[in-house]
Structures are given as structure tokens and as C-alpha cells.
Amino acid sequence: MSEIATNAGGVEGAVTQTRLREVPAVRMEAVYKHYGDFTALNEVDLKVAKGEKIVVCGPSGSGKSTLIRCINHIEKHDEGLIYVNGVELDHQRKNIDAVRRDTGMVFQSFNLFPHMTVLENCTLAPMTANGMSEAEAKDLAMHFLTKVRIPDQAEKYPGQLSGGQQQRVAIARALCMRPKIMLFDEPTSALDPEMVKEVLETMKKLAEEGMTMLCVTHEMGFAREVADRIVFMNEGKVVEQAAPEEFFKNPKSERARTFLDQIIH
Amino acid sequence: MSHFSPTAAVNYFFNYFLMKGVLVTIGLTVAAVVGGLILGMGIALLRMSSNPILSGASRLYIWFFRGTPLLIQLVVIYSGLPQLGIKFSVITCALVGLILNEAAYLAEIVRSGFMAVSAGQREAAWALSLSPWVTFRRVTLPQAFRLMIPPLGNSVNSLLKATSLASVISVEELMRRSDMLMQEHFQILEVYAAATAYYLILTSVWDAIQRRLEKHFGRSSAAKTRRVAARAPVAQASVEARA
Numbered sequence: 257m258s259e260i261a262t263n264a265g266g267v268e269g270a271v272t273q274t275r276l277r278e279v280p281a282v283r284m285e286a287v288y289k290h291y292g293d294f295t296a297l298n299e300v301d302l303k304v305a306k307g308e309k310i311v312v313c314g315p316s317g318s319g320k321s322t323l324i325r326c327i328n329h330i331e332k333h334d335e336g337l338i339y340v341n342g343v344e345l346d347h348q349r350k351n352i353d354a355v356r357r358d359t360g361m362v363f364q365s366f367n368l369f370p371h372m373t374v375l376e377n378c379t380l381a382p383m384t385a386n387g388m389s390e391a392e393a394k395d396l397a398m399h400f401l402t403k404v405r406i407p408d409q410a411e412k413y414p415g416q417l418s419g420g421q422q423q424r425v426a427i428a429r430a431l432c433m434r435p436k437i438m439l440f441d442e443p444t445s446a447l448d449p450e451m452v453k454e455v456l457e458t459m460k461k462l463a464e465e466g467m468t469m470l471c472v473t474h475e476m477g478f479a480r481e482v483a484d485r486i487v488f489m490n491e492g493k494v495v496e497q498a499a500p501e502e503f504f505k506n507p508k509s510e511r512a513r514t515f516l517d518q519i520i521h
Numbered sequence: 522m523s524h525f526s527p528t529a530a531v532n533y534f535f536n537y538f539l540m541k542g543v544l545v546t547i548g549l550t551v552a553a554v555v556g557g558l559i560l561g562m563g564i565a566l567l568r569m570s571s572n573p574i575l576s577g578a579s580r581l582y583i584w585f586f587r588g589t590p591l592l593i594q595l596v597v598i599y600s601g602l603p604q605l606g607i608k609f610s611v612i613t614c615a616l617v618g619l620i621l622n623e624a625a626y627l628a629e630i631v632r633s634g635f636m637a638v639s640a641g642q643r644e645a646a647w648a649l650s651l652s653p654w655v656t657f658r659r660v661t662l663p664q665a666f667r668l669m670i671p672p673l674g675n676s677v678n679s680l681l682k683a684t685s686l687a688s689v690i691s692v693e694e695l696m697r698r699s700d701m702l703m704q705e706h707f708q709i710l711e712v713y714a715a716a717t718a719y720y721l722i723l724t725s726v727w728d729a730i731q732r733r734l735e736k737h738f739g740r741s742s743a744a745k746t747r748r749v750a751a752r753a754p755v756a757q758a759s760v761e762a763r764a
Contacts (some may be wrong), residue, residue, distance in 0.1 A: 328647075328648055330647055353650060356647065356648060356649075357650050359648070361644075363641060363644065365639075367639075367641040367644060369642065369645070369664075370664070371663045371664055372659075378661060380649070380651070380655075381649035381650060384652065384655045384659070385651055385652065386649060387652040430649070433650065435725070
């Protein structure tokens with residue numbers, strides 16, 4: 257940790273520096289995204305090394321969700337280049353498919369399929385998109401449901417579960433496609449306060465196993481503990497990137513300072 | 522003939538000739554619903570297409586068939602088209618008219634069902650690399666269908682009664698056969714009482730079927746409602762936002 261702190265003049269820590277020589281997990285170059293007159297992403301550059309954990313934060317409307325939604329092409333970027341594990345997201349079907357196979361996504365509102373049981377939610381994609389047999393897919397699903405600690409809920413419908421449980425199912429469902437990168441879009445924002453912890457614990461476990469993670473969140477405790485780097489956004493721009501200690505102790509931009517003042521009480 | 526004869530009404534109710542008319546009414550309704558759903562689904566898909574020509578054509582279709590009376594459509598198909606050399610059997614005319622008309626209504630019901638499925642469901646499907654067909658068949662269609670059942674039920678109820686218009690082009694369904702009995706025996710109230718009873722029975726049976734469909738397709742959301750009722754208001758809001 258001290259190594260990162262002393263290196264904090266640069267953006268990345270020493271460990272990350274060596275990782276960057278490999279093909280990065282995500283590389284964005286001068287990415288723009290517009291909604292009519294509104295610029296959601298304004299010349300965004302971002303490099304994420306394999307195994308790196310990134311927390312993206314910033315005020316609402318700063319483009320953080322748009323940023324991670326562009327990485328698996330749920331939003332189409334208008335300009336610039338995005339590479340995911342070396343594959344260019346150029347709006348071609350086959351490249352989009354390749355990128356989506358490498359990335360898993362967890363949404364703020366879970367987006368579980370309400371008409372399917374927990375188990376069916378987890379087996380649908382492995383069976384239909386990967387051609388797995390039902391038995392194999394079930395084994396796989398139970399493996400990940402056990403990992404998120406809800407194997408006993410497999411036969412229930414999402415509506416019968418608490419928010420925290422639903423979000424853990426959503427994480428398991430994404431993991432069943434064996435992604436190399438996990439994208440989290442405010443995974444705890446729709447949860448009751450007492451359920452935030454169980455979801456964050458699951459994410460921490462995933463981080464410890466070396467998963468590459470990009471997470472939009474306001475959970476600064478999580479960011480401090482898990483993130484290798486914090487990316488602070490404002491008005492569609494990446495304003496600041498730093499290791500958590502550096503960012504919380506010494507935010508360089510005025511905007512980050514006021515942001516931190518407002519969310520850390 | 523200054524009184525109402527209940528016995529005569531009961532006799533008409535069990536009249537074999539009238540019963541066969543009931544079967545025709547049921548047949549017309551079922552065929553028009555099935556045909557209308559298939560055609561309506563296609564029209565709804567065109568309507569939701571991003572291609573302006575396809576969606577425009579679909580909009581034009583819906584505008585035309587919902588904007589003109591079914592009676593005119595039937596008469597035009599039956600008596601008008603032969604003038605252009607296009608001639609169908611009576612029953613085909615009725616079916617074509619009913620299906621074309623019903624499809625316009627069902628297309629809007631199908632479309633509203635699909636539009637009510639949250640965008641998050643499609644996004645989750647994309648993120649999981651589901652193919653467009655699997656997304657449609659397994660994710661959006663079942664959810665849209667659940668939302669379609671109440672308006673669909675309403676439409677089928679209307680259609681069941683609208684089949685009586687086919688009597689005008691001489692299809693021998695329940696209404697037409699009632700007319701025929703009435704002209705033969707002049708027991709107006711008695712005959713139509715029997716016919717009315719049949720329509721009420723048919724619509725009631727359909728109501729029961731619709732309720733079962735709603736129950737069947739709503740089972741997961743019923744569980745949701747129970748759960749939500751027991752939970753905190755914050756979570757309730759988020760659950761409802763998705764529903």
C-alpha cells in the first residue's frame with residue numbers, strides 16, 4: 257500500500273505499471289457520447305489493466321454509468337476508440353458479441369428475468385448462448401449461487417427474494433458466462449441500507465479472486481478497501497484518477513473536493 | 522302473441538339448428554383470434570421497426586381498419602370485391618374480414634405489451650450475449666404476454682359479439698340462425714332470449730378462461746406482490762419501478 261502512496265505522483269501504482277505492458281482489459285481513447293445536445297462522455301481516455309479494480313465515481317449526470325455501459329456496447333459511443341481485451345468495439349456485430357462474452361454486467365435495478373426462477377435466470381445464457389447441456393448449466397449455476405451464498409433460493413422467483421439476494425443472483429447470473437471483466441453499474445443504489453453489505457461482500461470476494469472490475473458506486477468504504485484506482489468524473493470528463501488514499505486525502509480538483517465533502521459526512 | 526312464452530324460449534335454446542349456429546360463432550371467434558394474433562404480432566413488429574416505411578405501412582393499416590366499421594369491411598369483402606373479380610366463399614369472407622379487423626386491434630395490444638417490458642430486461646439479455654431470437658422468445662415475449670392478457674381478453678369478448686355482424690353477409694352463425702328462426706315462427710322475444718343466453722354463456726366461459734390465463738402467467742408476479750407488501754417502502758418503490 258505504501259508503494260502506491262509513494263508512487264502517487266503518477267496515476268498508477270507500480271504493480272499496475274507492469275500490468276499495462278500486457279493487452280489492457282479496457283482501453284478507451286477520446287471517446288465521445290452525445291444525447292442530442294447533451295454530451296455524456298467528453299473525450300474520455302481510460303486504460304484498465306487485467307486484474308485491476310476501478311471505482312468510478314462522480315456527481316449524478318457526470319457520465320459514469322454511460323462510461324461503463326459503453327464498454328459492453330449497451331450504449332453506442334459516437335466517437336473514439338474502445339478496445340476490450342484487444343477487440344475493437346467498432347459497432348460490428350461479431351466484435352460486439354465477442355466483447356459481451358468477455359464482460360459481465362450487474363445493474364442498479366438487478367434486471368433479473370421476473371418470470372423465471374433464480375436457477376433459470378442463471379442457466380438461460382449458458383444453455384442458449386454457449387450451447388451447454390441443461391445438467392452442465394445447472395451445475396455451473398449452483399456453483400456460482402453457492403458462491404454468492406444463496407443456493408437454497410434456486411427454485412424461487414426473483415420477486416420472492418430481498419433486494420440484496422436479487423442482486424447476488426444477478427452477480428451469479430453474470431458469472432455463469434465466465435466473464436473476464438465485470439461491470440457494476442451502481443449495484444447497491446437500489447438496496448435497503450441493511451442489504452448493501454451482503455452485496456459488497458460478494459463483490460469483495462470476487463475482487464480477491466483477481467477479477468477485473470469496473471464499478472460505479474458511491475460506496476466510498478468499498479472504494480477505499482477494494483479499488484486499485486479511483487476514476488472521478490464530472491460533466492462527461494475524467495477529471496481525476498488516483499489511488500484511493502491519494503484521492504480521499506488529497507483530491508487535486510476543486511470539483512472532487514466538493515464532491516467528497518458532500519458524500520462523506 | 523301478446524305474451525312471452527318461457528317454454529318456447531327454452532325450446533329455442535335447445536334447438537339443434539340454433540346450436541349449430543353457436544358452433545359457427547365459436548369457430549369464427551377462435552379462428553379470428555388465432556389469425557388476428559399472428560397477423561397482429563407481425564403488424565406490431567413492423568410498427569416497432571426503426572424503418573420508417575415499415576412502421577408507416579403498419580400505422581396506415583391500423584389506422585384504416587380501426588377507423589372503419591367492421592360491417593363495411595365485411596360487406597366490401599363480400600359484395601364489393603367480386604366487382605373486381607375477387608370472390609371468396611361466405612365463410613372465407615367473414616374470416617378475412619374478422620381477422621383483418623381484429624389484427625389491427627391486437628397489433629396495438631401486442632405493441633403496448635412489448636413497450637411495457639422495461640428496457641433493463643433487454644439490456645440484461647444483451648449483456649448476457651443472448652441472441653435476438655432468444656431474447657424475444659424467452660425474455661420479452663413471456664413478459665409482454667402477461668401484460669397483454671387483460672386487454673386481449675377484452676378484445677376477444679368484443680370479437681365474440683362482433684361475429685354477429687357476419688350474419689349480414691349470410692354466414693349462418695348464432696345471430697343469423699336466430700333471425701331465420703324468428704322469421705319462421707315470429708316468436709321474436711323467445712328466439713332472441715335463447716340467443717342472448719348463448720352469448721352470455723360464451724362470454725362468461727371466456728371470462729373464466731381469461732382469469733385462469735391471468736393466474737397462470739401471473740404466478741411469479743403474484744409472489745412478488747406478496748413479498749412487496751411485507752417489505753419496506755424504499756424497496757417497494759424500486760421493485761415497482763421494474764415491474
